Amino acid sequence: MTGRFGPVSSDKPELERVSKLSVAPMIDWTDRHCRVFHRQLTRRTRLFTEMVVDKAIIHGPRERLLSFDPVEHPVALQLGGSDPETLAQATAFAKPFGYDEINLNVGCPSDRVQSGLFGAVLMKDPMRVADCLRAMTEASDVPVSVKCRIGVDDQDPEVVLPDFLRHVSDAGITQVTIHARKAWLQGLSPKENREIPPLDYDIVFRMKQEFPHLSIALNGGVKTLDEAKALIDRGLDGVMIGRAAYQDPSILSGADALWGDDLAPDTDEVLASMRPYISKHLAQGGRLNQITRHMLGLFNGQPGARQWRRILSENATRPGAGLDILDEAQAAVTSAAQSIPQDV
CATH class of the missing domain: 3.20.20.70 (Aldolase class I)
Incomplete structure (x- = not known):
């Protein structure tokens, strides 16, 4: 991965x-x-x-x-x-x-x-x-x-x-x-x-x-x-x-x-980096919720966090659940963030 x-280097850090x-x-x-x-x-x-x-x-x-x-x-x-x-x-x-x-x-x-x-x-x-x-x-x-x-x-x-x-x-x-x-x-x-x-x-x-x-x-x-x-x-x-x-x-x-490292991850980047890993897991017969259950708190305190948790909790356990569920949850977070009035 x-x-x-x-x-990932073959040499340990x-x-x-x-x-x-x-x-x-x-x-x-x-x-x-x-x-x-x-x-x-x-x-x-x-x-x-x-x-x-x-x-x-x-x-x-x-x-x-x-x-x-x-x-x-x-x-x-x-x-x-x-x-x-x-x-x-x-x-x-x-x-x-x-x-x-x-x-x-x-x-x-x-x-x-x-x-x-x-x-x-x-x-x-x-x-x-x-x-x-x-x-x-x-x-x-x-x-x-x-x-x-x-x-x-x-x-x-x-x-x-x-x-x-x-x-x-x-x-x-x-x-x-x-x-x-x-x-x-x-x-x-x-x-x-x-x-x-x-x-x-x-x-x-x-x-x-x-x-x-x-x-x-x-x-x-x-x-x-x-x-x-x-x-x-x-x-x-x-x-x-x-x-x-x-x-x-x-x-x-x-x-x-x-x-002393200033690099802080963007959640969209984190989710993008997880997609290949999730895809491989699903292709090997794994279930989506085996991974996404660990990701429920990713947006804690942010707009859309409740929708994120709900969509994943309700749908990731279903047989055949795939990356479309992750996309739906991520879209709900994006929509919630965009609905917040912006100061001008």
Whole structure:
């Protein structure tokens, strides 16, 4: 695929240890179609896959789980698991696919993840996490990183988080993303775990001061680029935005300014760049809504946004839905914009 920023090079871009901005891994959201769309909005932001369980890679449909379009670079694969051997196997299987980073999930609080003894529950076993990260590093030819919480349940983050980071650092890891909330493993749903435990940005800044050799990014509660820039200006290496960037992709359209790039995409240009990708997907038997569901927020806050969402939501799921539905939705936005009285 040729991206909005020109033909995709076979050479990977030179990457920072931690990107100034990244889009969080989100199950059922950040699939390959979502990432291709996001890449049309930003050249530099690092994109993450949904979490993929290590055993699924070893025993499951590897090509379907791991393949991605080259336009997605820089892109990181997030793995879930707790056994060094199986995580190393999954990392080795992922190597030919050409990811730019492999990330270990130590933050997801869902019951399903807990039952597999991985995700946030691993905050209770930093030695195991270190063993997993060492094994993954040995099996990888790209950087290995970790995404964690500040603690779980009744743990004291002031004790637990520094100890966790010491184990991570001793394992040779230099890239850490910290979700600045505790995770409550019992009594709160995954959704509530993203909203109810209070955010503690200050402890993340203290960890950066205590571990200056680590590249530390913050995740949790960041909703705008201005907020992200303020956190970076205070001394963090990066910021990860999740639901806000998904629900309002315009956040990403200005993201490259964090690197000093002034180029901001025009939505018509973004849509034009998506058409070949959508056409190819449809020709291979895919459905339109598998892609357009990620694009519903493209015009948030603009005239015609409601019509855009309605047309795509009601029609893209129909059998045989094609690019004419996208054209209809885009025309509705154009018409709404043109109907606004102009100052003279």
